[in-house]
Amino acid sequence: MDYSQIRKTYTEELTRFFQGGPYPQRASADLRFGLDCQRNRVTKYGLTMQKKFEKDGAENEKSYEHVQYPYTYTLTKNHCDYETDFYKNGAMVGRSDITEETLYTGILNKQTQGQETYTCKNCGHTDLLSKFTSGCPMCGTTYEMPQVYPCISGYYTRPSLISKKLYKGMMKGGFWYFGLLGAILGLLAGLSIAEEQGYGLGGSIAMSLFMIGFFGGGLLLFSFIVMHLMLGPALAAKKVSQVSHEVQDSQATAATKARMEADLKRYDENFSYEYFEEKVLSLFRGIAFSENRSSLTIYDNADPLSYMDNIVDVEYRGTLEYVGSSVVENVLRISVKAYVVCAYYDNASGTVSFKKQVFHLILAKKVKKEDYGFTIHAVNCKKCAGSFDAIHVSTCPYCGSHYSLIEDNWVVNQITCVETAPHY
Ligand SMILES: [Zn+2]
Ligand SMILES: [Zn+2]
Structure with missing residues (x-):
């Protein structure tokens, strides 16, 4: 499969999205949801966010590949001149001092999708998956359809090694x-x-x-x-x-990657640090930009995290620190620290300020192989196999049985801001 179109266009698509344009064409359902939440948050405060990625190379160059049949996860990167500005009523109210970044984009492909069939849960009609894009061609029932591949699973930026x-x-x-x-x-x-x-x-x-x-x-x-x-x-x-501290950061990243993979391959021999890193960041963004955190199934904790209501942007500072992991009653828990810069909107002054912060996260999932095809926006009920969006729902709308996200994917058990002005 040729990803080169995605690799060529994604950077510009992302710039356009943040200027009010459409979603990047191949964005996965999970990524669209995250982008949508952030745009809603920015709009809620009457702000406009301009984010520009001006890449150096012609296309996003491949930096990592992980194959777990039938899925292939590819990480691409491009060094970018980078800009993030916030405007309110035509005046600039915040500008990030991060001006050079490397944009990382995760691309997921599924080799078997071409010949994949799908069976209608309502009338039992079976046909190629591609025929179901606007519901069942026989009875018209619409479901949350499975993901179309290749898709962009996520993105983040990190400081360029040599500026x-x-x-x-x-x-x-x-x-x-x-x-x-x-x-x-x-x-x-x-x-x-x-x-x-x-x-x-x-x-x-x-x-x-x-x-x-x-x-x-x-x-x-x-x-x-x-x-x-x-x-x-x-x-x-x-x-x-x-x-x-870019050099130290990259050394710290390498050390964390080695320790994490050594530990976690005991539970999942195919564990990929890169994919997990993208997952942590997308879960963090999803929780930070949520307007309904109490019903959010990816966050399983009573702390409402109300201070996050004012976050309008999150920048990754390139380091995920591995704290440790444990398995209790077949649930794997991973404890990590994420180094980020959060942009906060201040209601009183109407401006946006940027804070370097470290967040401690604990993620949990049933011990099993990572499911690269999983999307929270189209989960399958274990009892009736009905497909539904589980981002705010933990009961199957067809048969009423309880759906537990932790069976299929990562859930955040805890988020704490452990350092507000860290030394990077
Ligand atoms: Zn049907
Ligand atoms: Zn059901």
């Missing part, structure tokens, strides 16, 4: 520094020579200018050589680790 802007900034900064130093040294030298020689005002100025040219030019030449050969890369590397 081009930062490096350029350092080179320019070094130039100014040496240039200014040359000017000061030249001025001092010029003035002292002029004084020693007993020059008048005109002579002093001329001598100072000459010395500034002499020192300034020499130092600029010197800085040019030093910055490019030695100091440039060294300072840039130092700056990268100081300012963004």
Whole structure:
């Protein structure tokens, strides 16, 4: 299957969506729901959000692939010039200082979908799945239809490893520094020579200018050589680790990935860290942007998390920290910390502010293989096999039996904000 169309267009589609355009064409039902919730939240406060992804490459390049027949999960990435602005009544009320990111997009494909058949739960008519897109062709019954593949399962951004802007900034900064130093040294030298020689005002100025040219030019030449050969890369590397901790972040990510996979492959030999990471972020967004958290089936906790009602955007800072996991009565629980920047709308001032935060999440699921075809918007009743949207419902609308999401997919047991100003 050729994903290249998705890889070429998704970045622009996402930019357009955040400017009020349609959903990205191949967005999965779960992703559409998440995007919709965020847009509703932003609109609720009378805000407009402009999010721009201007990618570097022609298409989103493949960075990871995980096959669990019949599904293939592909992660693609593209380095982007990135911008997030909030407007209210035509005036800018918030701008994120994150300007360069790598956009990650998850693409799910199902090899067997072409020949897949579907049987109507009402009249028993069986036909190719593709014939059921607008309900049963025989009796007209409409169901929540299964997902059409390939689809985009989720997306997130994370800091780019080496920031081009930062490096350029350092080179320019070094130039100014040496240039200014040359000017000061030249001025001092010029003035002292002029004084020693007993020059008048005109002579002093001329001598100072000459010395500034002499020192300034020499130092600029010197800085040019030093910055490019030695100091440039060294300072840039130092700056990268100081300012963004990007290098440490990527090491932390690698360590977390290794520990998590080693632990969790005991319960699911096909466990994929990358897919789980995307899942955590999409669940977090779903809960943060929900307007009806008490009935939300993906969140199983009495804490209403009302402070989240003012969150209008969530940026991932590239690290999921693995805390631990346990299995009790066949339920697997995974405890992780997510490093994010949340954009909060302030009712009093009408502005949006950005907070670095760390959230501790506990996720739970019955011990079994990950079901890549699962969508909460079309679950199947275990008793009557009826299909329905379970995001706010835990009772089958056809037969009335209880539906337990944890049997099929991840449920968030707990979310706590553990640090409000973390050191990244
Ligand atoms: Zn039918
Ligand atoms: Zn049922």
